[in-house]
Amino acid sequence: xxxxxxxxxxxxxxxxxxxxxxxxxxxxxxxxxxxxxxxxxxxxxxxxxxxxxxxxxxxxxxxxxxxxxxxxxxxxxxxxxxxxxxxxxxxxxxxxxxxxxxxxxxxxxxxxxxxxxxxxxxxxxxxxxxxxxxxxxxxxxxxxxxxxxxxxxxxxxxxxxxxxxxxxxxxxxxxxxxxxxxxxxxxxxxxxxxxxxxxxxxxxxxxxxxxxxxxxxxxxxxxxxxxxxxxxxx
Numbered sequence: 001x002x003x004x005x006x007x008x009x010x011x012x013x014x015x016x017x018x019x020x021x022x023x024x025x026x027x028x029x030x031x032x033x034x035x036x037x038x039x040x041x042x043x044x045x046x047x048x049x050x051x052x053x054x055x056x057x058x059x060x061x062x063x064x065x066x067x068x069x070x071x072x073x074x075x076x077x078x079x080x081x082x083x084x085x086x087x088x089x090x091x092x093x094x095x096x097x098x099x100x101x102x103x104x105x106x107x108x109x110x111x112x113x114x115x116x117x118x119x120x121x122x123x124x125x126x127x128x129x130x131x132x133x134x135x136x137x138x139x140x141x142x143x144x145x146x147x148x149x150x151x152x153x154x155x156x157x158x159x160x161x162x163x164x165x166x167x168x169x170x171x172x173x174x175x176x177x178x179x180x181x182x183x184x185x186x187x188x189x190x191x192x193x194x195x196x197x198x199x200x201x202x203x204x205x206x207x208x209x210x211x212x213x214x215x216x217x218x219x220x221x222x223x224x225x226x227x228x229x230x231x232x233x234x
Contacts, residue, residue, distance in 0.1 A: 004071040007078045011043045026145065027076075031083060040083040041068070044145065050077035052122045052147040062138055063113035084140045090129035093193065100208060103193040104234050106132070109139040110186055111231040117141075118179040118227060121149050125177055127185035128166045129192065148177075165198050169218055180220040183230055187215020187223075208234075 015032035018040065022029040027046030034041065042065075049072070056067040066082040089106070092098075098106070110132065117124055126146040133140045168184035171177045191197070191212045194204040199216055203209050211233050217223050224230040 004073040004078060007069055007071045007080065011080070015041070042081045042083050044079040044081065045076070046145045047076055048145065050079065051149050052144045053077065053079050055120045055122060056144070059116070061113065061116050063109050063140055064116060065140060065142055084133045084135055084142060086133045086135035086140070088130055089132035089134060092134060093129055093196065097196050098193045100194065103190060104208070106139045106193060107186060107190050108231055108234050110141055111227040111234070113141040114179070114182050114186070114227045122147055123177055123179055124182050125167070125171060126163055127182055127189055128163050129189065168220070170220060179226060180223045183215050183223050183227060186230070187212045190215070
């Protein structure tokens with residue numbers, strides 16, 4: 001029995017299935033509980049490569065979930081990861097917006113998470129309120145199912161993934177997405193945290209509005225070069 005079968009069997013036999021969190025055409029996410037310890041975990045099954053999850057194995061960053069096991073077979077990936085206890089940013093934004101200080105704090109923490117990802121050559125490609133969990137005072141960036149490793153030899157992404165409104169223009173096949181695609185999405189998210197609207201409908205005023213505008217330039221070359229620059233601007 002290989003690693004893939006072992007992980008699939010463990011999820012069925014060694015853990016208690018609590019509930020199905022998400023199901024899509026690409027796969028599913030379930031909440032599991034270990035009976036002996038009482039600890040809860042996320043179990044992901046999805047169609048696609050698990051290289052980003054493999055690079056996150058045992059990496060300890062307060063703004064990224066811990067990844068415990070990864071297995072792949074014939075284009076499908078299984079992941080056992082930490083269940084981050086907290087509220088999603090989408091839940092917190094229902095009927096409310098954040099103050100400038102609150103939004104800046106969340107954005108800076110997400111920059112810290114992205115700095116780790118980008119340093120290992122990964123691009124998240126799906127930054128949105130649903131994929132940000134607020135755990136106490138920490139913002140945790142989750143869900144790397146759409147993430148990919150930047151390939152220098154490629155001219156465009158092999159698969160178009162992302163969320164309409166948050167995905168950068170280059171994610172729709174114009175060119176290969178790199179770390180600046182995440183900067184675009186984070187700019188949109190910053191504006192949504194402050195106004196409740198996409199910057200195409202309403203852009204926050206003042207200094208943070210200028211930050212949003214630079215993040216969301218159509219030409220990636222006109223955005224911040226990296227998240228460290230964005231963090232300094234914030």
